[in-house]
Amino acid sequence: MRSQRLWPVHVVLAIGAAAMIAPFLWQLLTSLQTLGEATHVPPTFLPGWRWSNYGEVFTSMPFLRQFLNTVVITVVRVAAQLLFCSMAGYAFARLRFPGRNVLFLVLLSVLMVPSQVYLLPQYQILMHLGLLNTLTGIVLPGLFSAFGTFMLRQFFLSLPVDVEEAARLDGAGPLRIFWSVMLPLAKPGLISLGVLTVLWSWNDLLWPLVVTSDAGQMPLSVGLATLQGEHVTDYPVLMAGSLLASLPMIAMFLVSQRRITEGIAFTGSK
C-alpha cells in the first residue's frame, strides 16, 4: 500500500532529475557528432561516435597544460587551507588568549565582504611581486580562508572536551593536543572542508581570469571562458572539452558524496 501511494512522488522526482541531467546528455551527444550533424535541422538524436572530437580538444587549446595547472592550483590551496584553517580554527575554539574575540569578529567581517572589494588591491599586490601570470600568483590569496576557519572552529567546538582534558592531564602541550588528539577527531570536518575547497578551487573563475592572460598559465575555467569568446564555434569540440573539464568534479562527487552533502548541511546549520 505504501509503494502505491509513493508512485506520484517518484514520477515528479524523476521528471526533476531528467531536467537536471538532460543538458549533460545533450552535451555528450553533441560531443560525439560532426559539426554538420550537430547543426543539422531538425537535430539528430543519434551520436556519430566521433571520438576524434575528444582528441581535438587537446590540439585546439592547451587542454592538458591547463588541466595540470588546475590540479596544481587546487592541491596547493587545499593543503594550505587545511593546515592554516585547522590551526586557527582550533585556537579560536579551544585556546584562550587576549584579543581572541576581536580577532574572530574581524575574521567574520572578511566573510561578509564580497570579493569585488579586495580584487583590485590583490591584483596590485601580485603585480608588485611580479607574480601576474604565474601559478604562484593564482594560488596565493586562496591559501587563506576565513570561511574554512569559521567552519573548522564550529567543528572543533562541537567535539567533546573530555578527551582533550585527559591528554592535558597526561602533560601534553597545546600543539601536541592539537596535532595528535584533536586533528584525528576532526577528520570528518577536515574532509568536508577539503572537498568543498577542491570544488571551489576547480571552478573558480573571476580571480584567475584577471591575473592570467597567458594561455599556458590559465586554469581550465579561464581557458574555457576565453575559448568560447574566440574563433572556436566548433560545438562538438567545445562540448567535448567542457565535459572533460567537469568530469573530475563529478567523479569526486560520486566518490565523496556523503562528505560534500555533510559539509554543505553543516554550513547551513551554523
Place this chain on the structure above:
Amino acid sequence: MPATEPAVAGGSPPPASPTSAAAPAAAGARAAGRPGLARRVVARHGHPREWVWGYLMVAPLALGLAGFYLWPIVQSVYYSFTSWGAFGGQQWAGLANYRAFLSDPQLPKAAWNTVLYSLLLLASIPVSIVFAALLNQVRGRSVGLYRTLYFIPVVSMPAAVAMVWRWLYNGDYGLINYLLSLIGIHGPHWVSDGRFAVYAMALVGIWAVIGYNMIIFAAGLKGIPRHYYEAAELDGAGRVRQFFSITLPLLSPSIFFVSVITVISGLQMFDYVLLMLGRSNPALADSKTIAYLFYEYVFLDNEQGMGCAIAVVLTVVLLLLTAVQFRLQKRWVHYA
C-alpha cells in the same frame, strides 16, 4: 611535522602546561600582591603560555588574511575616493566617483538586471523545498540516485555549464528552440537578445543551485520530529495540510539561511554574463549586472576609482539587505 612535535611537546615541562586547574594557582602565586586581578585575568584569558600557543596557531592565517583581504579592503575603500591618472598615480577626488556612478546611464539597467536576476533566483527556493520534501518521503536506494542526479549541476564547472547552455539556447541549432518549434513556437535567440538574456541566465542559475538548496532543506527536514506528523495524521490532516502546517514552519530556519545566501550570490552575479553572453554579444548592453559593471570599469576601462566605488556601494547594499532580512526573520522564522 610529526618529527618536530614530540620535541616541542617535551620542551614544555608538565607542571607548566596550561592545565585549567593548575594555571590560576601558579599565576596567582606569582602575582601575590594583587591575587584578585591576576586570577581574574587568568580565568578569562587563560595562562600566558596558552596565549603564546594561541597567537602562534592563529598567526599564519591572520597574517594571510590581513595582507590579502583586510588591507585590500581598506585600500579599495580609499581608492573609491580617488581618481586614477593614466600612469598609475591616484588623486583625491572626494565623492566624484560615487556621483559619477549614480549618474552613470548604465546604472538603472544594470541595477534592475541585478535585482531581477536575484528575484528570479529566489524561485529556486520553493522548487528545492518541494523536491526535498518529496525526496524525504522516499526510502531505499533510489534516494542516493536522485540526490546524485540533482547535485551534478552544482559540482559542474560554471564555464562548462555555460557553454552547454549557450548551445542549448542557440537560436538556430539549439535544442530548446527545436522543442519549442514542435509546439509551434518560434523561439528567439535567447542569449543574444536583450529582452531574454537575463531570464535565460536566471534559468541556468536556478537549475544550477537546486541541488545545493535541496541538501540544506533535506538536513532541515531530518530535524523535524516524526511524532508531529503522526499526531497530525491522528487529527486527520492530509499530506498537503501537514506540509503547510508542520513542514514549512519548522523548515523556516533553513529557508531563511538559503534566502540570505541566495540574495547575496544573486546580487554578485557575474560569471554567466561573461560566460554565456561574452564581450561581443549584442545583448550585453541590456544584460549587464552591477558586478559586471565593476569588472568592466576596473579591468577593461581603467576606471579603477569608479570600479571601487561600485564595489563599496555593492557591499553596503548587501550588508543592509542582510540586516533587514535578519530583522524580518523574527516575523516568520520559527526556531523549534
